[in-house]
Amino acid sequence: MLQIKAMGQHTGGEVTGVDVKKLDDEGFAPIYGAWLKYGVTVVRDQELEIEDFLRYSRRYGLVVPHPSKSTRHPDYPELTVLGINKFGADGKLNKDIYKRGANGFHTDGAYDKVPFKATQLYALAVPSTGGNTHFSSMYVAYDALPERLKSLLEGRKGAYTYGGRRKLQALLNEEDRDWKPVFHPMIRVHSETRQKSLYFDPGKILYIEGLEQQQSDDLIDDLTERMIQPGAEYSHQWRVGDIVIWDNRCMVHKAAGDYPPDQDRIHWRVSIKEPAAASSAAAE
Ligand SMILES: O=C(O)CCC(=O)C(=O)O
Numbered sequence: 001m002l003q004i005k006a007m008g009q010h011t012g013g014e015v016t017g018v019d020v021k022k023l024d025d026e027g028f029a030p031i032y033g034a035w036l037k038y039g040v041t042v043v044r045d046q047e048l049e050i051e052d053f054l055r056y057s058r059r060y061g062l063v064v065p066h067p068s069k070s071t072r073h074p075d076y077p078e079l080t081v082l083g084i085n086k087f088g089a090d091g092k093l094n095k096d097i098y099k100r101g102a103n104g105f106h107t108d109g110a111y112d113k114v115p116f117k118a119t120q121l122y123a124l125a126v127p128s129t130g131g132n133t134h135f136s137s138m139y140v141a142y143d144a145l146p147e148r149l150k151s152l153l154e155g156r157k158g159a160y161t162y163g164g165r166r167k168l169q170a171l172l173n174e175e176d177r178d179w180k181p182v183f184h185p186m187i188r189v190h191s192e193t194r195q196k197s198l199y200f201d202p203g204k205i206l207y208i209e210g211l212e213q214q215q216s217d218d219l220i221d222d223l224t225e226r227m228i229q230p231g232a233e234y235s236h237q238w239r240v241g242d243i244v245i246w247d248n249r250c251m252v253h254k255a256a257g258d259y260p261p262d263q264d265r266i267h268w269r270v271s272i273k274e275p276a277a278a279s280s281a282a283a284e
């Protein structure tokens with residue numbers, strides 16, 4: 001029987017007693033509802049083939065290929081595989097693969113005109129220790145901002161690229177490294193919950209529009225400190241067969257990046273967009 005329970009204080013929900021391969025729309029509705037409520041949910045104990053994972057992922061929106069072509073599955077461009085080819089031909093650990101997603105809290109796809117609605121991972125191999133994914137609510141981050149910052153940020157946009165100010169883009173092919181900044185509101189009203197959240201990614205932001213360079217850099221430092229609030233975090237300890245999906249519109253996340261490198265930690269991963277938003281951007 002389907003069961004849903006809270007895992008963190010503000011974020012994180014656990015879904016058990018379901019086989020996502022057999023879900024109809026009615027069966028999916030409470031799972032989607034829990035995801036909107038908790039920001040990140042895990043569905044436990046799934047046994048999936050690639051096609052099953054893609055089919056289930058499409059319930060959440062439009063599944064799109066990730067710009068990192070070298071980590072796409074050769075037969076399924078919409079599928080990224082995390083944690084494979086970790087060691088080079090010389091036997092050296094490739095830190096860009098091992099530490100992927102571990103360079104600080106972030107939201108996926110802020111470099112895109114239409115950022116990802118959701119990211120979904122399916123765990124194929126899990127290390128014996130470490131390797132968690134950490135999440136934190138940006139609704140809580142917004143609520144905790146002092147009024148002075150809420151009003152300074154209201155109506156203002158941030159400029160983002162893939163590599164941000166540090167130009168971290170090792171996982172991109174050479175020809176894919178030339179990014180034009182895109183702009184997103186710093187305070188975002190969630191398209192479904194209608195709640196306000198802080199939309200911010202310190203690793204991808206270049207500047208905040210309408211501020212002097214120094215003021216923008218100082219504010220980015222300030223927001224980096226404020227974005228993770230006590231009690232707003234949930235740390236996911238992976239089990240094989242977990243499907244975890246997070247809402248990039250209101251959550252940030254990072255990989256712990258701390259597991260024994262000689263052990264496998266492998267996930268299938270998809271990026272999901274809101275279909276309406278994706279098609280209106282394409283029409284522009
Ligand atoms: O591997 C993880 O725990 C998460 C990596 C990440 O940031 C992502 O998949 O977007």
Ligand SMILES: [Fe+2]
Nearest residue numbers: 101106107108
């Ligand atoms: Fe990420």
